[in-house]
Amino acid sequence: MPYFDIASAAPLHPVARQALQAALDEGWADPARLYREGRRARLLLDAAREAAAEAVGCRVDELVFTPSGTHAVHTGVAGVLAGRRRVGRHLVLSAVEHSSVLHTAQVHEAAGGTVAEVPVDRYGAVTAAGYADAVGPSTALACLQSANHEVGTVQPVAEVAGVCAEAGVPLLVDAAQSLAWGPVEGAWSVLAASAHKWGGPPGVGLLAVRKGVRFSPQHPADEREAGRSPGFANLPAIVAAAASLRAVRAEADAEADRLRILVDRIRRRVVRLVPDVEVVGHPDRRLPHLVTFSCLYVDGEILLHELDRAGYSVSSGSSCTSSTLTPSHVLRAMGVLSEGNVRVSLPPGTTAEEVNGFLEVLPGAVSGVRERLGVTEAVPPVAESESLELDALGLRCPQPVIELAAAIGRVPVGGTVTVVSDDEVARLDIPAWCGMRGHAYLGEAERPVGVAYTVRRLL
Numbered sequence: 001m002p003y004f005d006i007a008s009a010a011p012l013h014p015v016a017r018q019a020l021q022a023a024l025d026e027g028w029a030d031p032a033r034l035y036r037e038g039r040r041a042r043l044l045l046d047a048a049r050e051a052a053a054e055a056v057g058c059r060v061d062e063l064v065f066t067p068s069g070t071h072a073v074h075t076g077v078a079g080v081l082a083g084r085r086r087v088g089r090h091l092v093l094s095a096v097e098h099s100s101v102l103h104t105a106q107v108h109e110a111a112g113g114t115v116a117e118v119p120v121d122r123y124g125a126v127t128a129a130g131y132a133d134a135v136g137p138s139t140a141l142a143c144l145q146s147a148n149h150e151v152g153t154v155q156p157v158a159e160v161a162g163v164c165a166e167a168g169v170p171l172l173v174d175a176a177q178s179l180a181w182g183p184v185e186g187a188w189s190v191l192a193a194s195a196h197k198w199g200g201p202p203g204v205g206l207l208a209v210r211k212g213v214r215f216s217p218q219h220p221a222d223e224r225e226a227g228r229s230p231g232f233a234n235l236p237a238i239v240a241a242a243a244s245l246r247a248v249r250a251e252a253d254a255e256a257d258r259l260r261i262l263v264d265r266i267r268r269r270v271v272r273l274v275p276d277v278e279v280v281g282h283p284d285r286r287l288p289h290l291v292t293f294s295c296l297y298v299d300g301e302i303l304l305h306e307l308d309r310a311g312y313s314v315s316s317g318s319s320c321t322s323s324t325l326t327p328s329h330v331l332r333a334m335g336v337l338s339e340g341n342v343r344v345s346l347p348p349g350t351t352a353e354e355v356n357g358f359l360e361v362l363p364g365a366v367s368g369v370r371e372r373l374g375v376t377e378a379v380p381p382v383a384e385s386e387s388l389e390l391d392a393l394g395l396r397c398p399q400p401v402i403e404l405a406a407a408i409g410r411v412p413v414g415g416t417v418t419v420v421s422d423d424e425v426a427r428l429d430i431p432a433w434c435g436m437r438g439h440a441y442l443g444e445a446e447r448p449v450g451v452a453y454t455v456r457r458l459l
Contacts, residue, residue: 002354003313006197007149007177007290007345013199016244020201023236031235032224041235048235048242055245056175056191057183058208064225065204065238069176069194072205073100075217075228076172076190080141081108083214084170088138089113094126094145094155095333098174101143102329114138123282124151124334128159135167142171146178150317150330150343151281152290154178158186170213177287179206180248181256189213198248200241203234248348255348256288262346262355263291273363278436280336290345292317294331295366296433297375297402298340306365307342312358316341327428337432338425339398340366375402384410389418393450397425401433408439408457415457416442422450430455 003011012020027044029037046060053060066072081091091108093101095117105115118130126144135142142164147154157173164171170189178184180198184191190213195204207228209215215228222230248255271277276296295303300316307314317328317338331338344358388407392400400421407417419430427444430453434441440456 001311001313002350002358004344004346004350004358005313005315006347007152007343008315009196009202010180010199010347012201013244013247015247016200016240019243020236020240023239027235027239030232044239045233045235048239051242051246052206053208055179055183055249056193056206056208058191058210061226062210063206063208064228065233065241066207066225066229067203067205067231067234069174069192069197069205070100071229072192072194072207073098073172073174074104076192076207076209077101077104077108077141077143078218079209079215079228080170080172080190080213081113082216082218084140087140090136090139091115091141091143092118092131092134092139092169093143094118094120096120096124096126096148096150096330097143097145098149098176101145101174105143120333122280122334122336123285124148124153124280124330125282125285126155126160128156128163131160132163132167135164135169139167139169142169143174144171145174145176146184147287148281148330149177150328151292151334152177152287152345153282154285154287157184157188161186161188164189170210177290180245181252181288182249195237195241195244198245200244201237204237204241251348259346259348259350260288262350262352263289263344265352265355266291266344266359267293269359270362273359274366276436278337278432280331280334287345289347290343292341292343294337295340295342296337296436297373297398297405298366298369299373299398300340300342302369302372303340303342303365306369307358307361310361310365312361315343315345317343327425332428335428335432337429337436339401339429340369373398373402375405385415386411387416387418389420389452392419392421392423392426395421396423397429400426401429404430404433404455405437408437408455411457413457413459416454417457418452418454420447420450420452426453427451 027041029041031042031045053063116134161171172190173188176194179193191208193206196202279293327338431441438459442454445452
């Protein structure tokens with residue numbers, strides 16, 4: 001069964017498995033102790049730190065291991081904000097950061113700090129100018145992911161780091177999605193990453209803090225990991241994480257070239273094979289193994305189940321599931337279609353046959369979901385009124401858009417259709433539908449119950 005979701009978690013790399021088994025026998029003792037077992041454990045920890053620091057591109061004494069990538073982000077953000085509190089309490093981040101960054105920002109804001117979000121374009125990319133406008137004399141920290149976890153867009157980290165350096169503001173980079181493919185460029189100040197994204201065991205994160213960055217750990221004092229990550233380190237997992245990072249980086253260039261060809265095939269063919277599909281993310285500045293697309297008139301959760309039944313494990317940033325009524329913050333910030341969203345992230349070793357097989361089953365899966373939701377190729381209706389209002393209250397994504405699509409032909413060109421919906425997703429997907437279908441989105445108006453979204457028919 002092809003597994004196409006390494007953006008969530010990569011299978012354990014064979015090198016990691018070997019290193020883990022060996023370290024369980026050799027690295028169980030306390031590396032802080034001076035007897036032989038402790039010295040042996042210390043040697044393993046030092047070697048792992050050296051290998052990880054080389055891959056990150058930092059000094060060995062700048063890097064510590066944490067219990068997870070999320071822990072690394074939380075520790076990094078909180079530590080720099082506390083260390084630079086005399087400068088100010090202003091935090092700057094992009095609108096598409098990982099939830100670990102956003103949740104830390106929420107805690108900071110609740111404690112009296114201020115947060116500014118830098119907007120992105122329809123590809124999910126920020127600009128250095130956006131950060132230049134956001135940072136100021138009271139900015140303690142800026143954050144930017146190296147590559148987006150939902151759509152794969154690679155961010156201009158080097159340019160943003162230059163802007164931040166000119167303003168005297170440290171830049172924290174969440175490198176979880178990109179570190180397997182190469183070091184992060186630019187003069188970043190703090191970096192966080194997670195081992196299970198590159199085939200290491202879960203429960204290991206990296207946190208690198210450059211010399212000269214003011215940092216104050218926000219937990220009780222602990223002598224381990226330079227005082228930045230308290231508790232007894234999971235040494236066997238750390239050894240395995242460092243070994244697998246070195247292994248995947250040795251293969252990264254060749255594997256990136258090969259996977260980019262397969263991803264390009266998906267990007268080209270999916271829009272030909274499946275009607276009403278939008279491929280999202282930057283077409284060029286993107287991770288080599290990841291592609292995301294959204295399908296009109298599709299329930300994302302049902303589509304993922306159908307693909308799983310067909311033997312393909314993929315994921316989604318879609319809002320169209322029974323577990324949530326809010327759109328993905330990434331897709332919302334980009335202003336693109338959120339319904340029927342599919343993220344494909346190919347692991348190393350993926351074959352052309354596996355990708356071709358996915359493309360063979362995808363059209364039938366999408367068509368089946370649409371039929372189940374009542375989307376059919378019907379005879380175009382006769383225009384019956386200059387304007388219509390549709391009551392979509394209580395209907396969840398993608399049903400309000402399906403109702404709109406069925407009704408647009410009932411008004412003449414120049415006529416309007418208003419959809420009244422209490423689903424927040426409509427605020428994103430109705431304008432996106434207009435862009436895809438060539439109609440004009442006229443805006444929204446609050447109603448006693450729900451919101452009215454008005455569309456003008458242009459075709």
